[in-house]
Amino acid sequence: MSSPDVTNGRQIKIGDEYFEVLAEDAGRVLAQGEPFVIVDVKKEKLVVKEGELFLYSDIEGNVAREDTSGLGLYYQDTRFLSTFNMTLLGSTPVLLSSTADRGFMSQIELTNADFMSADGTVVPQETINIRRIRVINDKLYELVRIKNYNHFPVDVSLQIEFDSDFADMFEVRGTKRTKYGIRLAPKVAEDSILLAYHGLDAILRKTMIRLETPPSSIEGTTAVYRFQLKPRERRVIKLSVEPVLPTTGERETDFNRAIGEIRKSYEAWFETSSQIVTDNELFTAVLRSSQRDIRMLWTSTEMGHFLSAGVPWFVTPFGRDTLITCLQIMMLDPHPARETARVFTQLQGRTLDHWRDEEPGKIFHEVRRGELANIRAIPHTPYFGSADATALYLVLVSDIVKWTGDLEFARSMVDSIDMALAWIDTYGDADGDGFVEYETKSRRGLINQGWKDSGNSVVHTDGRLAGTPIALSEVQAYVYYAKRRMSQLFDLLGDRERAAGLARQAEELKKKFNEVFWMEKEGFFALALDGDKNPVRTVTSNPAHGLWARIVDEEKASVLAGRLMQPDMFSGWGIRTMSKSSINYNPMSYHNGSVWPHDNSLIIRGLKKYGFNEEAERVATGLFEAALHYDYYRLPELFCGFTKRSISRPVSYPVACSPQAWAAGSMFMILQALLGIEADAPANTLYVESPMLPRWLKDVDIKSLRVGKAAISLKFRRDGEVTSFVVTEKVGNIRTIVTE
Numbered sequence: 001m002s003s004p005d006v007t008n009g010r011q012i013k014i015g016d017e018y019f020e021v022l023a024e025d026a027g028r029v030l031a032q033g034e035p036f037v038i039v040d041v042k043k044e045k046l047v048v049k050e051g052e053l054f055l056y057s058d059i060e061g062n063v064a065r066e067d068t069s070g071l072g073l074y075y076q077d078t079r080f081l082s083t084f085n086m087t088l089l090g091s092t093p094v095l096l097s098s099t100a101d102r103g104f105m106s107q108i109e110l111t112n113a114d115f116m117s118a119d120g121t122v123v124p125q126e127t128i129n130i131r132r133i134r135v136i137n138d139k140l141y142e143l144v145r146i147k148n149y150n151h152f153p154v155d156v157s158l159q160i161e162f163d164s165d166f167a168d169m170f171e172v173r174g175t176k177r178t179k180y181g182i183r184l185a186p187k188v189a190e191d192s193i194l195l196a197y198h199g200l201d202a203i204l205r206k207t208m209i210r211l212e213t214p215p216s217s218i219e220g221t222t223a224v225y226r227f228q229l230k231p232r233e234r235r236v237i238k239l240s241v242e243p244v245l246p247t248t249g250e251r252e253t254d255f256n257r258a259i260g261e262i263r264k265s266y267e268a269w270f271e272t273s274s275q276i277v278t279d280n281e282l283f284t285a286v287l288r289s290s291q292r293d294i295r296m297l298w299t300s301t302e303m304g305h306f307l308s309a310g311v312p313w314f315v316t317p318f319g320r321d322t323l324i325t326c327l328q329i330m331m332l333d334p335h336p337a338r339e340t341a342r343v344f345t346q347l348q349g350r351t352l353d354h355w356r357d358e359e360p361g362k363i364f365h366e367v368r369r370g371e372l373a374n375i376r377a378i379p380h381t382p383y384f385g386s387a388d389a390t391a392l393y394l395v396l397v398s399d400i401v402k403w404t405g406d407l408e409f410a411r412s413m414v415d416s417i418d419m420a421l422a423w424i425d426t427y428g429d430a431d432g433d434g435f436v437e438y439e440t441k442s443r444r445g446l447i448n449q450g451w452k453d454s455g456n457s458v459v460h461t462d463g464r465l466a467g468t469p470i471a472l473s474e475v476q477a478y479v480y481y482a483k484r485r486m487s488q489l490f491d492l493l494g495d496r497e498r499a500a501g502l503a504r505q506a507e508e509l510k511k512k513f514n515e516v517f518w519m520e521k522e523g524f525f526a527l528a529l530d531g532d533k534n535p536v537r538t539v540t541s542n543p544a545h546g547l548w549a550r551i552v553d554e555e556k557a558s559v560l561a562g563r564l565m566q567p568d569m570f571s572g573w574g575i576r577t578m579s580k581s582s583i584n585y586n587p588m589s590y591h592n593g594s595v596w597p598h599d600n601s602l603i604i605r606g607l608k609k610y611g612f613n614e615e616a617e618r619v620a621t622g623l624f625e626a627a628l629h630y631d632y633y634r635l636p637e638l639f640c641g642f643t644k645r646s647i648s649r650p651v652s653y654p655v656a657c658s659p660q661a662w663a664a665g666s667m668f669m670i671l672q673a674l675l676g677i678e679a680d681a682p683a684n685t686l687y688v689e690s691p692m693l694p695r696w697l698k699d700v701d702i703k704s705l706r707v708g709k710a711a712i713s714l715k716f717r718r719d720g721e722v723t724s725f726v727v728t729e730k731v732g733n734i735r736t737i738v739t740e
Helices: 255-272 281-297 319-328 335-346 389-404 407-412 414-425 473-492 496-516 542-549 554-564 597-609 613-627 666-675
Strands: 011-014 017-020 045-050 053-058 072-075 078-081 083-088 094-099 105-111 128-136 140-148 154-163 182-189 192-198 204-210 217-219 222-229 234-244 275-278 298-301 304-307 677-680 685-689 699-707 710-719 722-731 735-739
Touching: 017 182, 045 105, 045 128, 045 281, 053 128, 072 234, 078 204, 078 234, 083 128, 128 154, 128 255, 140 154, 140 222, 140 255, 154 192, 154 234, 222 234, 255 281, 275 281, 281 298, 281 613, 281 666, 304 319, 304 335, 319 335, 319 389, 319 597, 319 666, 335 389, 389 407, 389 414, 389 473, 389 677, 407 414, 407 473, 414 473, 473 496, 473 542, 542 554, 542 597, 554 597, 597 613, 597 666, 613 666, 666 699, 677 699, 685 699, 699 722
Parallel strands: 685 735
Antiparallel strands: 011 017, 045 053, 053 072, 072 078, 083 154, 094 105, 105 128, 128 140, 140 234, 154 222, 182 192, 192 204, 204 234, 217 222, 275 699, 298 304, 677 685, 699 710, 710 722
């Protein structure tokens, strides 16, 4: 898209279209509010999403003009609606109920307060019903039904206000900017409103609002509907909102077709995934909710298909989050992992670029496609500031082969595997000490590049921030696991020499890690080594990921497990990110005392691998009970680390993503851990190691679990303290081996 041609003082031509410039707003995008701040944290939000398009609204379904908490309709990191507000007779209707449990659809029931009609008739409260049904498919569709339950006619005036600031997602979240493109005057017709903005990246972004039910009038950018409802009469208003970019154009469909298509898509997702049913209806509901969230976050773009990290802030490919989510749900469906791996391979680092922290072979951290990324005001094109994603990528490639048995896929990935392994041994370990460290070279880069990437997450016990380069404990664990798994993969591919070399490297790293990171006095592993190679002795959850990776020596594992279950680490709902005894502990912080479901799922999987069944059950129970307190039984990205009380509930973190991919994947990894399931598709084998159902589960049925080209169904049952299983059906060549 070329720069606009100025035809006079206020009119410009962009491509083949003419627009008026908003004189009072020329050069400024944000027409309302200030950048993102935390407000109304107790007020629930509604999220509906499909693909890259999502609507984040308040519980009444509105996006108020004065909102400053990031509500809006978003597409490709741009807010295409910043105002979407419905009023009845000039005031907000009274909320009866609302839900967005299906992910792609929400339904909101509203009613009226007392009001007086134009003829002086008093219309009692709760006699007019307003139902808002919205669905997202290729665009946002909304159906508003208004019904009169009075025994007399009522004059109704309904207003729906629209506006857009076309703010970049980073701007919404607080990034300051001084230069803007051109905000263009709305184009209004009898049944449509077009909002537009020409960005500094020379892209014309448009929001097309089509009023399928034409309004009585359009005042500014507010559609006004005036009509009389007879007793028991109802009126239906339909509209759609579509983000339009030069690469997309406008799409034609209708409400009924859109909802039918998306319902079928969700049904197909459930039908082709493993079917999991338990005797505990609440736990089954948690699993179903998590599975819906995974489908909701499944995103198709021109880059390919992948799992977005979370709504609203991370509807994008997101390094470690996406990789870990894929690992969590392999038992449910390995297809997302394979598709995600293809996207990640395309985006793998190829060159040295300090602005993006890119290095050859490195796996990226985050991709953005909004205006700020396009003009290189931020480095996310993609940005590579992640010390752990490269090792996790290798683990995922190995897991894909273990679950699918697809050796041709493995062979197609060898070049990318080689690049990733080379990055670990060179750029990842720049000083050659055997550990992978990180230090940003970008002036807009992340200071901390592990999963706890906030600026204050790596701190010494006296409160000092650790200096870079930093070697995180869990990163070493991931690297060990990656090399061990790559050793097995190269053995399958017939490269015995490469396999043996990687196995030796893994064992050398394990030995050195247990010597250097172990803190005898604390009975724990150090969080990290700082830039001076001094251990960061703050007790955190990070080293516990070493149990999942099996890097922890057996004699140290029991000490580590016991320490995790002490009251300063285990809140009752889950294991905290940081010990309560730390000077930096804050249960309301992002990384220094909160509880993260994905963190706990990896720890539970690790506890079970080392045989700490009781500990694994306690943590799993805490997370399951926490999920029951959230809408739709949906675990959020994180919650506060306050200690559980007998009458309490988990305390929500103000701006946590919900749904969030690795939170949604957590219960599947936890269940897989408890059942002890491991796949070896190349050997046509499913291993079941020491299955253990918790006390709140007696029966678990898994149907159509796919291992390679085969499918197997199993039924697990707890009887007293013993959990057993039987194979109920097999399709294809598959055997089960029980191990202790």
